[in-house]
Amino acid sequence: MISNRGHFGFVALFVLIPFNVSAHGLNLSNANVIxxxxxxxxxxxxYRWQPFVEQAMPEQSWARTLPALASLKPEDxxxxxxxxxxxxxxxxxxxxDGKPIQSVRFRFPDSNQSxxxxxxxxxxxxxxxxxxxxxxxxxxxQSFELDxxxxxxxxxxxxxxxxxxxxxxMLVSYIRPVxxxxxxxxxxxxxxxxxx
Numbered sequence: 610m611i612s613n614r615g616h617f618g619f620v621a622l623f624v625l626i627p628f629n630v631s632a633h634g635l636n637l638s639n640a641n642v643i644x645x646x647x648x649x650x651x652x653x654x655x656y657r658w659q660p661f662v663e664q665a666m667p668e669q670s671w672a673r674t675l676p677a678l679a680s681l682k683p684e685d686x687x688x689x690x691x692x693x694x695x696x697x698x699x700x701x702x703x704x705x706d707g708k709p710i711q712s713v714r715f716r717f718p719d720s721n722q723s724x725x726x727x728x729x730x731x732x733x734x735x736x737x738x739x740x741x742x743x744x745x746x747x748x749x750x751q752s753f754e755l756d757x758x759x760x761x762x763x764x765x766x767x768x769x770x771x772x773x774x775x776x777x778x779m780l781v782s783y784i785r786p787v788x789x790x791x792x793x794x795x796x797x798x799x800x801x802x803x804x805x
Contacts, residue, residue, distance in 0.1 A: 687720040710757035
């Protein structure tokens, strides 16, 4: 069985909306920080999950851990998964000018998706071992999103995001989309944007 050990415990079992940074030669956890309408914040995180599992179950080899996760009864996996969601919600903190953002909501894949991910990772590992090949890089990452609001719009404020240490080195990008409503003319809808 999976146990909760230490401060970070088992934050590992979140899944899947892969956007693969390793395809560009980088094998880093990453986050896209998106600010819309000057106060709506979305953070999309993709992180390497294997270090979490290894830290939470140090007495077991990785070869035995993955089959255990893939083969748990759905109700047992779901119970562990909810505990892990609570852990990551406590560890990831977001502040604007030193104040916590408001109306924070985390979005994780459901328990069934997460367990299916581990089953797929196990199958990939077995095939890779048989073929002496490389693994599927998407299976190294788990994903989730966080939404919230900045209470006071103050130009030039400082956004601080505290990620769990197990995410390791992070590649973080900040995006502030420019949104426009475009109406068609007789020739279609035309979009123009100065690139900077």
